[in-house]
Structure formats: C-alpha cells, structure tokens
Amino acid sequence: MESRKRKKDNSPAVEYAIVDIETTGGYASGSGITEIAIIRHNGKEETARFHSLVNPLQPIPLYIQALTGITDDMVIESPAFQEIAGKVFDFLSGCIFVAHNVNFDYSFLKHHLSKAGYVYTAPRLCTVRMSRKIKPGLPSYSLGRLCRSLDIPITDRHRARGDADATAVLFSRLIEWDTEGHIPAMLKRTSKEQALPPNLPRETFEKLPSCPGVYYFRDKAGKVIYVGKARNIKKRVASHFSGHNPNPQRQHFLLNIYDITFEPCGTELMALLLEAVEIKRLWPKYNRAMKRYEPRFALYCYPDQNNYLHLAVGRHRKGQQPVYEFSTYSRGISTLHQLVRDFQLCTRLCQLGPCSSPCCTAAGLEAGQSRHEMHTSSGEYNRRVEQALENLHSNLPSFLIIDKGRHEEEQSCIAVEKGRFYGMGYVSRHNDICDIEDIKGCLTRYQGNNYMDQLVASYAARKPGKVKGLLFK
Numbered sequence: 001m002e003s004r005k006r007k008k009d010n011s012p013a014v015e016y017a018i019v020d021i022e023t024t025g026g027y028a029s030g031s032g033i034t035e036i037a038i039i040r041h042n043g044k045e046e047t048a049r050f051h052s053l054v055n056p057l058q059p060i061p062l063y064i065q066a067l068t069g070i071t072d073d074m075v076i077e078s079p080a081f082q083e084i085a086g087k088v089f090d091f092l093s094g095c096i097f098v099a100h101n102v103n104f105d106y107s108f109l110k111h112h113l114s115k116a117g118y119v120y121t122a123p124r125l126c127t128v129r130m131s132r133k134i135k136p137g138l139p140s141y142s143l144g145r146l147c148r149s150l151d152i153p154i155t156d157r158h159r160a161r162g163d164a165d166a167t168a169v170l171f172s173r174l175i176e177w178d179t180e181g182h183i184p185a186m187l188k189r190t191s192k193e194q195a196l197p198p199n200l201p202r203e204t205f206e207k208l209p210s211c212p213g214v215y216y217f218r219d220k221a222g223k224v225i226y227v228g229k230a231r232n233i234k235k236r237v238a239s240h241f242s243g244h245n246p247n248p249q250r251q252h253f254l255l256n257i258y259d260i261t262f263e264p265c266g267t268e269l270m271a272l273l274l275e276a277v278e279i280k281r282l283w284p285k286y287n288r289a290m291k292r293y294e295p296r297f298a299l300y301c302y303p304d305q306n307n308y309l310h311l312a313v314g315r316h317r318k319g320q321q322p323v324y325e326f327s328t329y330s331r332g333i334s335t336l337h338q339l340v341r342d343f344q345l346c347t348r349l350c351q352l353g354p355c356s357s358p359c360c361t362a363a364g365l366e367a368g369q370s371r372h373e374m375h376t377s378s379g380e381y382n383r384r385v386e387q388a389l390e391n392l393h394s395n396l397p398s399f400l401i402i403d404k405g406r407h408e409e410e411q412s413c414i415a416v417e418k419g420r421f422y423g424m425g426y427v428s429r430h431n432d433i434c435d436i437e438d439i440k441g442c443l444t445r446y447q448g449n450n451y452m453d454q455l456v457a458s459y460a461a462r463k464p465g466k467v468k469g470l471l472f473k
Helices: 002-009 062-068 081-092 102-115 127-134 143-149 160-177 182-187 202-206 233-241 248-256 268-282 329-343 371-375 378-394 436-442 450-462
Strands: 016-023 033-041 046-053 096-099 124-126 213-218 224-230 259-264 297-303 309-315 324-326 399-404 410-417 420-428
Touching (some): 033 102, 033 160, 081 102, 124 182, 127 182, 202 233, 213 268, 224 268, 268 399, 324 450, 410 450
Antiparallel strands (some): 016 033, 297 309, 399 410
16 A cells, blocks of 8 residues: 555656747738747646747738737847747646647647647647536636636736736636546546537537538537538547648637537438538538539530521530530530531531531532531521430439438438439338339439539449439439
8 A cells, every 4th residue: 555655646746838829810820929928837836937929920910919919029029939949849848738729829839849840749628628617607718708707817918928827827726626527537538628629518529420421510609600521420520620730721610619510311422412402502601612613614505697506515604504514524525526426416516626527518618607507407407406405415314322321221312313413312211112203202302513413423333233223204
C-alpha cells in the first residue's frame, strides 16, 4: 500500500496552458496573430505567464482594430511570430491546451508553429464545452456574457491578456464546480469531446447512426447551413471536426453548428441523390460545389431564315432551352453524328462541317446553301429532324434500380424514365415488382437534373445485376 501511495504522490502534476490570441482574421492560413497570452495553471492557481504583442506582417483590418484596439502602429516594433515561436512552443509543451472555443486558438497556434518549424500537438479542453456541461442552461456561453452570468470580472475585453485572465478564473471555478467528473471524462483518449464544435451537444453527435444517409448541420435558429451525404453518417460527420484545417470554411461554420439532424438511406446512391435534391431545395449557406453544378454541354434545335431546323451541340447556357444535356462535348457530338446517320440529316445544318452527301457537293450550289434546302422542302426535312429527336428521347432507357433498404424488410427503388431520374423510395422486400404503375405510386417524385441522371446511369452501368429493365408506360 505504501509503495503504491508513494508512486501516486510522485507522479507529475497536470499542467494546463490557458491561451488567448488576437488575430487579423478568422482563419489561420490567411491571417496573422497580433497578440498572444498564455497562463500556465496547475488546476488550482496560476504558476507562470507569457504575453506579447505580435507583428502579423500584414495590415490589421480596420474593423479588427476597432474591436481589439490593436493598431498597425502598436505592433510595428513587436516581434514576428517566428521570432517568439520557440518561447511559445516551450511554454505550451507538456500542458493541456485550454481556451474558450479551443479549436480556434489551437488551429492558429498549430499552423503558425508549423510554419516556424515546430510540430505541436496537445490534448485540449474547451471552456465553452466545459461550461455547457457543468453549468447548463445559461443564456449565453460567449466569454463576456458567461463571465457576467457567473460574476467573473473581465477587463480589457477582446485583448489576449484580459480574455486569458478571465478564462483562467472561469477555468478554476469550473474545476471546483465539476462534482460529476466531466473534465476527466473530456480528457480521456477515447473521448472526442474537444473535437466537436463548441455549440454542439455531445448527445446530439452520439445519436447519429452508422448507416448511409444525408445529414443536416443547423444553426442556432434551426436553419440548415450545410447538407452532406455519407456511407456512414456518424463517421462522416466526425471527419468534419477532425484535424485542424486552417481554411476559412472550417473556421467560420463550426461556430454556427448547434444541431445535426439526419435522414437514413438504404444505399450510398440514394444518399447522393437525396443530397442533390436537398441542396437545391434548401440552398444551404456552406454548400458551394453542388450549388454551382450545371451540365456543361447541350443539344439545341433552332430554325434558320428559310425555316430549316438546325441541330447543334454547344455549351449549356442559362435562358436557352436545350433538347438534351451532356456532361461532355464528345458525348454530345457522338450522339449528333448518330442522328445524322440514322435519319439522313445534313451535316452542315447540324454544324458538323460541309455535307458529304453528293447532292450537297454538286456544282452550281448557291453560296452557303445546301442541296437539302434546294431539293427537300423545309417541311419534309424538319419532319426528319423531329423524328430524330423523338427517337433520341424514346430510345433512352427506362428502368428500376433495386437495392438494399433501410432494414431487412424493405428494399430501395430508384426509377428512371426515358433516361431521366424520375423518383425513389422504399418498397416491401416481399413486393413482387411486376407492375411499373404500382411501383411509381410507392415512390417520391423528384425534379432531377443532369448530375442526378449521370449518377444513376453510371451506377446502372457498373451494377447491371441491380437493374430491372421495366419500361414505363
């Protein structure tokens, strides 16, 4: 017993580094540090401190000067971060990193220490998350309002030294008030507590399933700010919070995540399609790539001054109604060549170069005029064009993709009608899929787009065993 006690008494004491920084902007890779304060703490009291203004080597925006009171003139003679990086690294080493909204300060220091040649990692504690656990139900957990609620004095607000002093007092009190062991639980290696956004309850994250589906990040008002898809919802959501990406999206939107909701799907393809639908429906603030998606090329049909219909493949343009859309130019041209061959269309009127037909190459043609125009009436020629376009659409495949459901008693069903995504849903595994009209009644109808058409077509080509070639009526 005595030897065990001596071993416990001789174990090194836990040290904390309570950190606050001021910066020129909201993300590490494009912003500099203007002030840093670090207070070393043994869990009961302060043991040492470090403070310095820092020259960010870039102008400080006026609105940040107004917020912090730190001007370009104040830091012009101060050391650049690289000059104090060694001291900062030594002061932080061996300590648990503590800050209010810890991932912001930690990502900045990790990034700038890395640029200075130091590899820094540390366990972290967030006083926002600690406060939510230990003192739930307060009106706000911003540092200023939290300190007012808990009668903690705070001076020099939005300055690193003043905010670090207030955070140190808050930290001491939270340790005193933590009668249920929340802080030790947060520091366990298996806990991902500090990786979560500061305003997201851990219970919300723990309720996420490990199945395919779509997840929704919501802000304080409940508005969806991001929609994503996943093969494993819980694992994919966790990946948003891992690492310390210094880019703007991570820094800006993590603070706005207050809740996560989700919609389970039978397969990843179902999740991909639902994600596309929901982004178009909700237009979330932080979804950028899918918002910008448009088909790149299209087939157009238009009459000339002699009333002959022309066909042409060109870039997809808003405001122009295409006959059909293509993901690549070569696919569009290949389709148009096929229509010319099958329906004896004029290559010149289809913008495919001079017509190779004997009647178009004979001498005596009027300048710029085709023999199709000279010897074929516009009505007769246009009927061939219309037949070609009707054939293009009617020959597009109609089929179902039958795959796994959300549980063993159902199966997922995705319907394609003449090459276009029609809708999707779930049917009983015991349902005999033989009447397409009955199946359509079980599906949710969605407005598709070229991206969704390509997703389904590509999947059907890769997984022919899951395709049922039932034609729509």
